[in-house]
Amino acid sequence: MSCPFHLVLDPSSRANPYPLLNELRDTPVALQDDGTYVVSTYREIVALLHDPRISSGRRTLDRTPAFIGLDPPEHDRLRRLAMRHFGPPHAPDKIDRLRPDMLAITTELIDNLAGKQRADLVDEVAYPLPVAMICRLLGVPREDESQFHAWADRLIELLSPRDEHRAERQEVADKLDDYLGGLVDERRHKPGDDMLSGFIADGEMTRDEIVRTGVLLLIAGHETTINLIANGMLTFLRRPDVLVRVHDDPELIVPAVEELLRYEPPVQMISSRVALEDVTVGGVTIPAGSPIVLALAAGSRDPDHVTDPDTFSLDRPRNEHLGFGGGIHYCFGAPLARLEAQIVLTELVRRLYNPRLVADPPPYRPSPILRGPRHLWVDYDEVFPAR
Amino acid sequence: MSRPGTADLVRVVVDLTRCQGYGQCVFLAPEVFRMREEVLLYDLDPPAGRRDHVLRAAAACPVQAIHLDWRESRNLPETKPGGSTYEGRIVIVGGSLAGARAAGTLRREGFTGPLTVISEEEGEPYDRPPLSKQVLTGQVAPENTRLPRLREVEVEWLAGTPATGLDVAAKKVLLADGREIPFDRVLLATGTRARPWPDEAEAKLKGVHTLRSAQDAAGLREALAAGPKRVLILGAGFTGSEIASVCRELDLPVTVVERGSAPLVSALGGVIGDVAAELQRAHGVDLRCDTTVTSLEGDADGRLRKAHLSDGSTVEADVAVVALGSVRNVEWLEGSGLAAGVWGVTCDAGCRAVDINGLVLDDVFVAGDIARFPHPLYQYQFMTLEHWGNAVAQAEIAAHNMISDQAHRWPHVSVPVFWSSQFGVNIKSVGVPTFADEIAVTQGSTAGHRFVAAYGYQGRITAAVTFDQGMWLEHYQRLIEQAAPFPSENATPVRVPEKLSATAEATVVVTGHDPAERRVSLLLPGGRTS
Known part of the structure; x- marks a missing residue:
């Protein structure tokens, strides 16, 4: 049995894991040496995302997790309480109303690229926009960014489908909890129009639940979108034909971002699931108690699901992908990430004149789960003014 | 940007069979899509200025359930190698959901021959589910429920003329105006109509409604908007329950009278029926189960005044909605030699109609609410499904099979999915x-x-x-x-009520002795045979 999964995790395959993921699909449900089952084909992944016998409650830290690590009914309760201050049914246009802010921040970030001919699009654009937006939504002071950024980055680096670095993860997670806890206590006395204040005012979450939810949204709210934006520019710059089409027809950014989520997904796999009962999928019985990894990036390139899967195409009639997962844990912040990526990529394509990659492949961040470039150095001739 | 033919118009239909309530469309186009818990309501004909929002929402749907183009079929493979070689003349009788989807599928699969759609209703085909929901609340105008981009399918539309007969031997459809439309293959998709109140005089009282067509919805909407003192609903199936829900949303007093032990009981059984009953009462519906309306009474002006119930009580109401199920539009097939009756038009799993002898016909196909087909998952029992999703899926299979040879035909074995939104x-x-x-x-x-x-x-x-x-x-x-x-x-x-067998009326007479001569004829009321 070919099990190239450990090779996927190896840093050497970070720049291009896709040949290995294609190989991985030869065994749709593959047992690893440590007892983990890796699932890599589209149909089987979708089946497990919707299977109530698969739990998200695989505990790796000694604490009650945020809703991402809970099952119904607790998951449903906490996610719904969080959604009250983020989207439908209670706040349907909250994210839509942020569009002008997103554009204003993007404009400012790209203005700052003028007067030089080289920039790191990760540090100078892809990172600052989502951080600014999630800080504003949650009510986290932007001045604290240097503080929580280091912790968040470290936590992402330590993410692994294997149960490693437990002590250090616990330590960093505690620091983030303490920081968010302090903010929650401040908001209790001085409420604002942010999500943390909303959670407190509802009075339906405990302090711990507010803190865990806050930490989750803070980290997930920007660590993934950075990769979506950076992977996006990288893909465009590798495909001049795509760059030209998106430049000439800005409406194409909509299918382009969906295709990015399929072709270069920021979240490559879900590594936190566990079987509650024996579950048979793809002809393999996963015994109760087994850890399960869902290889989303492999599933979205499954040739049994999508034609010509290894080609980036703006012309797919129906793009159903696993970029945001699926089922009850479907990415909470998906609409925010979509709009941010659509706006920032449109502006970059429109305003950078003659952009070129300095290094291909660029250096990558270490995580095999949240995958994206650490830096994206780009040379350009000029920055066009904003409209 | 300008894509041909899409300058600014964008119509929307959501396949709520597929929708899982992710709500991504609401985030991206909150002025077009609205959500309450998992109930999704939307504007089918949004203002032109919302086009870019709608495109974003459609692209973002995780299960691609938002249709901006009714000519596309999501259930079928993207391309068909070689396309169709069938060159005959195809006629579709019925221009609603199933007929329209079949027309789109035929063209998409490469059929280039002459294609005619005969439709009883005037105007473009439209989507019915919104009629008992966002149309009745007034959020969407009844005329704004048309299916998107069907106009662009190359079809000869014969609208406003019902078919009155089918001549299988001569391969002709007869129309009410005397025209005869020849075909090589025909698809029967005439659907259902609302079952009327049996007393014709009482049914004609002002204030008594049924709900099936866009025109019905317009009339009922007007009656509800006028602020009636009480609305009476006869029947707590899905349609009756949805109308009751709208009444409560509009803060109108409503009485629901149901023959069974609970709402939805004939579709979902008594256990879930009890949940539905509790839901109705919690929302202020005056629900009367195990009860029927025995008569409707009008005033001197012929206006509905009250209803008499089987328990001896009366209900004063100025609007009544008769929601007692539907009647299949199959009368026009009488004498056609098909195994057709009130139970539907019998066909095989490949949508080919069966004649009265039980023989499969190669050139007559059936789809949608009137098709009575065997389902292998359910012990090959014959069933008719009056579901949106079944109409779409079966029309696609029928269309495909109409232009395919025997080796490439598909069976209709999809698992039925149904949805309703209420309370x-x-x-x-x-x-x-x-x-x-x-x-x-x-x-x-x-x-x-x-x-x-x-x-x-x-x-x-x-x-x-x-x-x-x-x-x-x-x-x-x-x-x-x-x-x-x-x-x-x-x-x-589960407490499923025992159903009267709909096929009890299918009594036949066999004549002849030699196998080559033995034939069946249908025994009609009064002892006539077909």
Whole structure:
């Protein structure tokens, strides 16, 4: 049995894991040496995302997790309480109303690229926009960014489908909890129009639940979108034909971002699931108690699901992908990430004149789960003014 | 940017069979899509200025359930190698959901021959589910429910003229105006109409409505908007319950009279029916079960005044909606030699009609609400499904088979999916809930009105129902497809009412002795034979 999964995790395959993921699909449900089952084909992944016998409650830290690590009914309760201050049914246009802010921040970030001919699009654009937006939504002071950024980055680096670095993860997670806890206590006395204040005012979450939810949204709210934006520019710059089409027809950014989520997904796999009962999928019985990894990036390139899967195409009639997962844990912040990526990529394509990659492949961040470039150095001739 | 033919118009239809309530469309186009828990309501004909929002929303749908183009079929393979070689003349009788989808599918699969659609109703084909929901509340105008981009299908539309006969031997459809439309292959998709109140004089009282067409919806909307003192609804099936829900949303007093022990009982059984009853009462509906309306009474001006009930009571109401189910539009097929009657038009799993002798006809196909087909998952029992999703799926299979040779035909074996939204809850079902002897709540609780219940027949899962838990439905669909064992814990009897066999009227007479001569004819009322 070919099990190239450990090779996927190896840093050497970070720049291009896709040949290995294609190989991985030869065994749709593959047992690893440590007892983990890796699932890599589209149909089987979708089946497990919707299977109530698969739990998200695989505990790796000694604490009650945020809703991402809970099952119904607790998951449903906490996610719904969080959604009250983020989207439908209670706040349907909250994210839509942020569009002008997103554009204003993007404009400012790209203005700052003028007067030089080289920039790191990760540090100078892809990172600052989502951080600014999630800080504003949650009510986290932007001045604290240097503080929580280091912790968040470290936590992402330590993410692994294997149960490693437990002590250090616990330590960093505690620091983030303490920081968010302090903010929650401040908001209790001085409420604002942010999500943390909303959670407190509802009075339906405990302090711990507010803190865990806050930490989750803070980290997930920007660590993934950075990769979506950076992977996006990288893909465009590798495909001049795509760059030209998106430049000439800005409406194409909509299918382009969906295709990015399929072709270069920021979240490559879900590594936190566990079987509650024996579950048979793809002809393999996963015994109760087994850890399960869902290889989303492999599933979205499954040739049994999508034609010509290894080609980036703006012309797919129906793009159903696993970029945001699926089922009850479907990415909470998906609409925010979509709009941010659509706006920032449109502006970059429109305003950078003659952009070129300095290094291909660029250096990558270490995580095999949240995958994206650490830096994206780009040379350009000029920055066009904003409209 | 300008794509040909799409300058600024964008119409929307959401396949709520597929929708799982992710709500991405609401985030991206909140002025077009609205959501209450898992209930999705939307504007089918949004203002032109919202086009870019709608495109974003459609692209973002995780299950691609938002249709901006009714010519596309999501269930079929993207391309058909070589396309169709069938060159005959195709006629579709019925221009609603199934007929329109079949027309689109035929063209998409490469059929280039002459194609005619005969439609009784004037105007473009439209979507019916919104008629008992966002149209009645006034959020969407009845005329703004048309299916998107159907106009662009190359079809000869004969609208406003009902078909009155089918001559199978001469291969002609006869129209009410005397025209005869020749065909090489024909698809029958004439659907259903609302079952009228049996007393014709009482049915004509002002204030008495049925709901099936856009025109019906316009009339009922006007009556509800006028602020009646009380609305009386006869029948608590899905349509009646949805109308009752709208009345409560509009803060109108409403009485629902149901012959069965609870609402929805004939579709979902007594256990779920009791949940639906509680839901109605919690929303202020005056629900009277195990009761029927015996007569409607008008005033001197012929205006509805009150109703007399089987328990001897009366209900004063100025608007009544007769929601007692539907009648299949098959009368025009009398004498055609098809196995057609009130039970539907019998066909094989490939949608080919069966004649009165039980022989399959190669050139006559059936789809949608009138098609009575054998379902292998349910012991090959013949069933008719009056579901949006079945009309679409069956029309696609029928269209494909009409232009394919025997070796490339497909069976219609999709698992039925149905949805309804009422009292703020999105109710969905998969499988055939009446094909069951047991039921068990497998997730959530009925008390919280958020749950999944599985139905079992002789130890295997045959159906499931969700209340605001749509994301789990496809898991249960898979279990049904695999004939998975029914979870016996917490199981209770399902309490499905025994149905009168609709085919009881299908009495036939066999004549002849020689196998080459033996034939069947249908015994009609009064002792006539067909």
